[in-house]
Amino acid sequence: MTNQALIIDDEPDILELLDITLTRMGISADRAENLSVARKLLATNRYQLCLTDMRLPDGNGIELVKEIQHQHPQTPVVVFTAHGNMDTAIEAMKAGAYDFITKPVDLEQLRQLVTSAVAVTTTPTAVNVQESLIKGQSPAIVNLREKIIKLARSQAPVFISGESGSGKELVARSIHLQGPRAQAPFVAVNCGAIPAELVESEFFGHRKGSFTGAQKDKPGLFQAAHGGTLFLDEVADLPLDMQVKLLRAIQEKAIRAIGDAEETKIDVRILSASHKDLTEAIANGEFRADLYYRINVIDAPVPPLRQRGEDIVLLAEYFLEQFAQDYNDEKAPLTENAKSALLNYDFPGNVRELHNILERAYTLCDGHVIDALDLQLNVLPNSAHLGAAPGPGAQPEPRSNTATGYDESIPLDDYLSDIERDILLNTLDKYRWNRTLAAKALGITFRSLRYRLKKLGLDNDEQ
Template sequence: MLLRQLLCIPPPDANTTAVLATAATGFTIRPAHDPAAAHMLLRAHPVPVGLVVLDGAADTGALDRLLREHSRTRWIALCAAAALGDAACRKLVADHCLDFHTMPVDAVRLRQTLGHAYGMAGLDPPPGEVPHAAELHASRLTGSSEPISRLRRQLHKVAAADAPVLIWGESGTGKELAARAVHEGSARAAGPFVPINCGAIPASLVQSELFGHERGAFSGAGRARAGLIESAAGGSVFLDEIGDLPLDMQVNLLRFLQEKTIYRLGGTRPLPVDVRVIAASHVRLDDAVARGTFREDLYYRLNVLTLEMPPLRERREDVPALAETFFRDHARERSAHVRGFSRGAMEAMHAHHWPGNVRELHNRVRRAAVMAEGRLIMPHDLGLDGALVPALALHGARVQAERRAIEAGLGAGKSITHVARELGVSRMTVYRLMAKHSIVPPARKREA
């Protein structure tokens, strides 16, 4: 008979262990000494039921993050009597646990609770089932504007496939969040999601970090080590800022995409790896190909399914919802007297140009929630005091510049593709701006 898996963090004391062995008949107990170890275990092999031992030494902050991230696991708390007198422990149990037991543990009652928890976990959809687009993590896709609604629809379609994905967007638009949404909505959702910032790895370490190394491959390599791509087996690897990858590493990545095998540094045998590649860049890779800094064959291997992240200035109607989401996300950090945003703050946020996109909005809201002295966040708390009129003027200038640039290109008889290349944007963006400014191509005017 296949034993059911039960995670226990941290391992209980000797007395509780004996009772647990009696209560958990039919379970294989997997101990984890701290929340970090439990996180690694759950990422590698999800477990339906988990036990959390809460005593005076429990790190409730780390446990809260763990239980929040692994909410599919049904959690049972084993609480020392003193722990229930602690507000943080009580909140942890109330927020995340299906049930709790005070110690010493009643083996009969715990056995019933474990069986109930395992049965409830069995009602969850199988990890391989693709969730509907509406079930993708809402905080990753906050907003109701047309650009973000279109992105949701595209994400649902892209997640259902298993081909490589290329995400383009300005810095701070949420490319990694979109990549996570693709992974979580795919048949690989139960597997790992491994993000890699290609621009943050020193050139001399890129091959070892991505593909791993064998023992003795270089000085200090005392044992073999799997690379980041290999660690994502069964899931997705997110190659952020892939345009910063050195050309010689681009060759190795191309070989992996073609053959689905890797060679560790110093190795001679191919290792098959089943992983989906999701790549992102804030620069246009077709332009990088033209400059000779990115391989054309790799570009076409990656550019199978594409997503374009809209900048925040093109979906200003989403700013209030995003700001409220970030305000709630940092409820623990903010001053207790701060209750929300003033009308002036909302107007200032709507008028701001947001060159740093969603990341800038997140940082300004988080800082204001901590530093505000009044009940409501004011424009100066966001660092936007006095910027309302200049921001509106800047927005108006941008609107005029967009219209003039597109009309000039089309008026000169240039194609949409040519205009998009000159402006450094995609054809889709040009069409969107034409609709925004009610611009009709000259050819269509002549037909009319």
């Protein structure tokens, strides 16, 4: 079946240009010079796409966007805006527009946008995408899933808010996988993990010889995500000067690599997230208000785990099944006391903390059953100590780094991992890599030994 589009503009030359362009793409088009004609056509035809100008003789294009969103929610609407008028574009996308394009029209950009928009109505949504990524049946998660379905059908920038560990990247992936860009790249980047002096090169790429050490051309994250989705996690951590350049890239849909004389058009959907309150960051001068309004066209809050009720047990059971598969072992069930303890715990670290708690309990529990004590929910990391606690007013005895042999130039986690690795290798060598005897000698379970070997990259059976 031939796809059909409705194009609305009061300029005959624009209508002619759009009609010719769509026809060459195999899309038949009906023309309307105002809202009245457009409404009559919409009442008698089913369109796979609508292209409309914002300023029309008998009204505003946003009125039509809202009407189509209500009466024909399956039809994506692309709006034309004047160059640089991002406020109008944002208003249109908040009203439900699929995307926008500026005048004068770039035909290559128009063709890419039309292809993407038509795919919304012609490509089946991936089956069970949300269920495979976002587990749970709580009202908060059901509402989030419903919102994701709507967000996937738009190209509007989405800001995913929520506490650390609540699953913001899973929401971003679900939006991507249920939209027309599902077969294109999904590129996720933690903005706070990139050194400030490298952030521009990482985002936009660079040309050979553009700075010391640039020995060859290097594409950036925008180029890697071309045609797909770029997820900016912890976007609040971007340096202010980079925020300006990101804003321009979003507005102009173009980037300039370091050392390049010309801009390159990009086709990327922007999703972003942060556990920080961006309005507070704006008040503190740490985040640009204009960038905030560009990336937060639509807000998608992710509920913390403590507000998800029985989802906690559902997620726990899912994680335990995954651990059993990963270690080729039987599943360790939760006792009723363990389930009750999980339901009454606050989970400040959310789903990520639940995963870590269960992995530790699965590894160290006795008898392949996880009880409340195995979860260690009342043990806070900062409260762990050796020996008896000092009495009131007593000062802890200072420990010498020289006495412990710890070199402060080495990160503590790396230092402890090296010690654990040496102990495991020496014990395994002693027992000729008989893991059962080695685990017994170390006073740990066989499962715990296997977990530690995997964590340290020593689980090669050929060793």
